[in-house]
Amino acid sequence: MINKTVADAKVAVADVFSDSVLMLGGFGLSGIPENCIQALLEKDLSGLTCISNNAGVDDFGIGLMLKKKMVKKMISSYVGENAEFERQLLSGELEVELIPQGTLAERVRAGGAGIPAFFTPAGVGTEVADGKEIREFEGKLYLLERWLKADFAFVKAWKGDTAGNLIFKGTARNFNPMMAAAGRITIAEVEELVPAGELDPNAIHTPGIYVQRIFQGKDYEKRIEQRTVSKR
Amino acid sequence: MINKTVADAKVAVADVFSDSVLMLGGFGLSGIPENCIQALLEKDLSGLTCISNNAGVDDFGIGLMLKKKMVKKMISSYVGENAEFERQLLSGELEVELIPQGTLAERVRAGGAGIPAFFTPAGVGTEVADGKEIREFEGKLYLLERWLKADFAFVKAWKGDTAGNLIFKGTARNFNPMMAAAGRITIAEVEELVPAGELDPNAIHTPGIYVQRIFQGKDYEKRIEQRTVSKR
Amino acid sequence: MLNKDQIAQRIAKEVQNGQYINLGIGIPTLVANYIPDNLEVVLQSENGLLGIGPFPTEDKIDPDLINAGKQTITMAKGSVLFNSAESFAMIRGGHVHLTILGAMEVSETGDIANWKIPGKMVKGMGGAMDLVASAENIIVAMQHCSRDGKSKLLQKCSLPITGIRCVKKIVTDIAVLDILPEGGFKLIERAPGVSVEEIKEKTAGKLVVEGEIPEMKFD
Amino acid sequence: MLNKDQIAQRIAKEVQNGQYINLGIGIPTLVANYIPDNLEVVLQSENGLLGIGPFPTEDKIDPDLINAGKQTITMAKGSVLFNSAESFAMIRGGHVHLTILGAMEVSETGDIANWKIPGKMVKGMGGAMDLVASAENIIVAMQHCSRDGKSKLLQKCSLPITGIRCVKKIVTDIAVLDILPEGGFKLIERAPGVSVEEIKEKTAGKLVVEGEIPEMKFD
Numbered sequence: 012m013i014n015k016t017v018a019d020a021k022v023a024v025a026d027v028f029s030d031s032v033l034m035l036g037g038f039g040l041s042g043i044p045e046n047c048i049q050a051l052l053e054k055d056l057s058g059l060t061c062i063s064n065n066a067g068v069d070d071f072g073i074g075l076m077l078k079k080k081m082v083k084k085m086i087s088s089y090v091g092e093n094a095e096f097e098r099q100l101l102s103g104e105l106e107v108e109l110i111p112q113g114t115l116a117e118r119v120r121a122g123g124a125g126i127p128a129f130f131t132p133a134g135v136g137t138e139v140a141d142g143k144e145i146r147e148f149e150g151k152l153y154l155l156e157r158w159l160k161a162d163f164a165f166v167k168a169w170k171g172d173t174a175g176n177l178i179f180k181g182t183a184r185n186f187n188p189m190m191a192a193a194g195r196i197t198i199a200e201v202e203e204l205v206p207a208g209e210l211d212p213n214a215i216h217t218p219g220i221y222v223q224r225i226f227q228g229k230d231y232e233k234r235i236e237q238r239t240v241s242k243r
Numbered sequence: 244m245i246n247k248t249v250a251d252a253k254v255a256v257a258d259v260f261s262d263s264v265l266m267l268g269g270f271g272l273s274g275i276p277e278n279c280i281q282a283l284l285e286k287d288l289s290g291l292t293c294i295s296n297n298a299g300v301d302d303f304g305i306g307l308m309l310k311k312k313m314v315k316k317m318i319s320s321y322v323g324e325n326a327e328f329e330r331q332l333l334s335g336e337l338e339v340e341l342i343p344q345g346t347l348a349e350r351v352r353a354g355g356a357g358i359p360a361f362f363t364p365a366g367v368g369t370e371v372a373d374g375k376e377i378r379e380f381e382g383k384l385y386l387l388e389r390w391l392k393a394d395f396a397f398v399k400a401w402k403g404d405t406a407g408n409l410i411f412k413g414t415a416r417n418f419n420p421m422m423a424a425a426g427r428i429t430i431a432e433v434e435e436l437v438p439a440g441e442l443d444p445n446a447i448h449t450p451g452i453y454v455q456r457i458f459q460g461k462d463y464e465k466r467i468e469q470r471t472v473s474k475r
Numbered sequence: 476m477l478n479k480d481q482i483a484q485r486i487a488k489e490v491q492n493g494q495y496i497n498l499g500i501g502i503p504t505l506v507a508n509y510i511p512d513n514l515e516v517v518l519q520s521e522n523g524l525l526g527i528g529p530f531p532t533e534d535k536i537d538p539d540l541i542n543a544g545k546q547t548i549t550m551a552k553g554s555v556l557f558n559s560a561e562s563f564a565m566i567r568g569g570h571v572h573l574t575i576l577g578a579m580e581v582s583e584t585g586d587i588a589n590w591k592i593p594g595k596m597v598k599g600m601g602g603a604m605d606l607v608a609s610a611e612n613i614i615v616a617m618q619h620c621s622r623d624g625k626s627k628l629l630q631k632c633s634l635p636i637t638g639i640r641c642v643k644k645i646v647t648d649i650a651v652l653d654i655l656p657e658g659g660f661k662l663i664e665r666a667p668g669v670s671v672e673e674i675k676e677k678t679a680g681k682l683v684v685e686g687e688i689p690e691m692k693f694d
Numbered sequence: 695m696l697n698k699d700q701i702a703q704r705i706a707k708e709v710q711n712g713q714y715i716n717l718g719i720g721i722p723t724l725v726a727n728y729i730p731d732n733l734e735v736v737l738q739s740e741n742g743l744l745g746i747g748p749f750p751t752e753d754k755i756d757p758d759l760i761n762a763g764k765q766t767i768t769m770a771k772g773s774v775l776f777n778s779a780e781s782f783a784m785i786r787g788g789h790v791h792l793t794i795l796g797a798m799e800v801s802e803t804g805d806i807a808n809w810k811i812p813g814k815m816v817k818g819m820g821g822a823m824d825l826v827a828s829a830e831n832i833i834v835a836m837q838h839c840s841r842d843g844k845s846k847l848l849q850k851c852s853l854p855i856t857g858i859r860c861v862k863k864i865v866t867d868i869a870v871l872d873i874l875p876e877g878g879f880k881l882i883e884r885a886p887g888v889s890v891e892e893i894k895e896k897t898a899g900k901l902v903v904e905g906e907i908p909e910m911k912f913d
Contacts, residue, residue: 270741270742270760270764270778271741271760271764272757272764273741273757273758273760273764274758296778319818320818320819320820320821321817321818321819321820322816322817322818323817323818324817329815332815333815341816341818341819343819343820343821343822343823343824344740344778344782344819344820344821344824345740345778345781345782345785345786345821345823345824345828346782346823346824347778348777348778348779348781348782349779349782349783349786351779352779363786363824363827364786364827364828365786365823365824365827365828366823366827367827367857367858368805368855368857368858368859369823369854369855369856369857369858370854370855371819371823401758411777412758413743413756413758413759413775414739414741414742414743414758414759414760414761414775415757415758415759416742416775416776416777417741417742417777417778418777418778419777420777420779421777421778421779448777465757465758466757467755467757467760467766468760468764469760469763469764469765469766470755470766471749471750471765471766471767472749472750472751472752472755472766473748473749473750473751474751
């Protein structure tokens with residue numbers, strides 16, 4: 012089986028270039044590629060377009076890339092609480108494209124699956140529909156939406172093997188599998204890297220064909236945004 | 244968790260009606276809903292439209308439904324070797340719509356996912372494109388294809404739980420997961436039915452939300468079409 | 476006038492056995508607390524889980540297990556995990572039976588506005604537009620009026636729309652109302668001690684009152 | 695003239711390290727036998743497997759594990775199973791590097807016909823139309839002429855088309871030819887003992903011959 016292992020995050024992101032289009036997995040701060048983001052921060056990059064459901068928080072995740080002014084444009088469904096984000100947006104330094112979450116997921120899925128466009132009901136009658144083709148099917152209105160692809164996709168999995176096969180954990184799966192398929196170069200960081208053949212072929216979430224580079228990450232912080240507990 | 248268990252195949256198919264649209268999982272004879280097909284054969288049905296990648300063989304699978312003249316129309320990608328099928332097709336008793344396999348898979352997926360139409364490159368420049376909208380995206384031509392849905396979807400899984408969650412085995416997965424999502428009523432037969440909570444939530448292929456009825460099948464024949472062995 | 480918990484409690488009465496339900500952030504999340512134990516329902520979290528359990532005890536917290544509001548959660552027995560495309564395939568494909576969400580405004584034709592206030596920082600629509608465009612049955616939990624006393628049940632929404640002709644029922648702090656297919660808020664129930672007159676005054680859109688309007692009952 | 699195994703053997707030389715490959719039914723399936731051991735490649739079966747292993751021994755036969763030709767197979771180390779939608783997502787999305795398939799006819803512009811003969815029973819296109827419409831690199835394995843001696847390398851296909859402008863290379867029993875971007879079969883190699891003259895005679899479409907044409911070499 013093809014071995015896609017690279018030494019670490021630094022090696023994995025070595026050829027990421029300014030003005031490129033990136034996808035970053037995760038929902039909130041859950042399942043984000045922490046190691047790759049750190050390695051990107053250490054490079055001299057600017058003008059990036061980042062496709063990610065959220066934009067991190069002021070001091071973690073994509074928020075750190077915003078602070079370093081590496082990002083020209085965010086494509087997200089919810090940009091949450093992030094003061095620096097807000098400042099850059101209001102000052103015009105940052106461009107933001109907001110997309111319904113399901114449309115975002117499906118556009119990324121379409122990018123990986125070779126579907127250049129599809130119809131979805133989300134956004135009909137709203138400003139999301141502005142300039143888009145609207146068509147009726149079986150009595151209901153739908154918008155035509157286009158695929159999304161990226162120069163580099165960064166995903167974070169729980170376990171992976173040297174062939175690039177990935178298994179995610181809990182709700183940290185979220186956008187990661189679709190982004191893995193939609194990146195021209197997909198870089199996977201995993202908590203545990205095992206030799207090809209050690210993962211159950213029937214339980215793999217992302218087939219290795221979508222992954223060009225894989226490495227075992229370290230020092231995962233896995234920050235929690237809303238720590239909510241019950242007493243019993 | 245909602246309990247979707249029914250006693251057996253006979254109960255599961257009780258309300259299937261003539262002239263309805265059925266989806267049947269499987270690739271060749273692998274992963275076909277053997278018990279449900281048997282139960283359908285024992286009902287007095289006619290005028291069915293069957294959506295299935297293949298049409299069985301003369302004496303097994305959907306071939307048996309053809310022999311009983313229950314089927315008005317087959318929607319498939321490959322109808323293979325089946326003498327009775329050929330006879331009915333040539334005599335005009337049976338209508339056949341042939342669809343590229345990937346387009347079939349995606350149309351069924353679209354039916355379950357609420358995507359009424361999408362663009363695909365398969366079939367451009369061929370008779371499959373006749374009468375279909377063709378559009379260029381990024382220099383390449385694509386066809387507009389519509390979703391497929393069914394009144395009843397019949398799927399066969401390896402393991403299932405009472406909440407309808409399913410795990411398939413090997414390449415017997417094939418069309419089953421998409422069809423489970425595209426049926427108004429989806430009936431799952433499984434080799435092993437376990438209480439909800441016994442399957443690993445992270446390893447389930449079909450979420451129970453798509454399944455309306457589930458039962459433990461019996462006497463699986465699992466016929467092999469091309470028994471191919473190596474000596475060593 | 477109902478408090479937030481009472482609104483949630485009233486909405487819980489609409490839940491039926493066997494339903495798959497998506498609960499939005501805010502009051503809708505509270506609905507889970509009032510679903511009767513004898514009903515088997517499954518709660519969806521659109522970030523990739525069917526079968527939300529209670530919040531975890533301190534020792535069970537898992538950063539890899541959160542809901543759409545980014546709160547730490549647990550999984551119910553028989554739950555299943557999946558990716559975001561599959562999650563919205565479920566929603567868009569009409570497999571989720573009931574969606575409960577908050578709103579800033581609802582129009583008498585069932586349009587909803589709940590994602591954007593012009594001039595304020597826009598945070599994004601998240602999954603709201605997919606949910607309202609797809610769900611067969613949408614119940615809105617909201618205050619009948621804004622803090623400065625203006626009705627939020629309007630002839631036409633003034634804020635940017637999240638979805639059109641989608642809301643089926645509204646539970647506010649003073650009333651339960653259905654959206655009529657032909658347009659109009661049909662008054663179904665009054666909050667204890669609230670008069671029909673008061674509801675009329677506080678509803679800017681077309682209010683339809685037929686016969687005696689009962690008071691809500693809480694067990 | 696090459697036999698089927700030799701055609702497969704010649705095609706195997708086109709395989710590069712690290713490729714994901716889809717092999718069609720017939721001669722293409724034989725290519726797997728000639729891929730050098732030092733190359734790491736992964737074979738896709740479009741019914742839901744990446745990592746096809748050798749055929750099973752009698753005791754290892756599993757009816758739940760077949761290839762797209764419905765033959766019983768085994769799984770290679772590091773393989774992964776998936777459903778048909780995911781499988782064709784891979785194909786359509788351009789993730790499979792090399793597709794090798796048979797053909798009844800190929801045109802000088804790279805059109806391929808391999809699924810239907812008018813007047814004969816139609817069995818269906820299976821995954822062929824998806825594969826040819828999607829793959830970046832398609833190699834066709836075929837006989838240069840039909841049994842009655844007619845060329846199958848034509849100016850324009852006479853049979854119903856499977857896909858247009860998609861074939862990149864053809865390996866026949868007498869020659870290796872590239873399809874030129876501007877149209878035309880460019881002769882690359884001759885089968886041992888076959889003359890350029892013979893290839894010219896047997897090619898109905900535009901044949902481009904430049905310089906000396908080497909004989910194929912087999913190790």
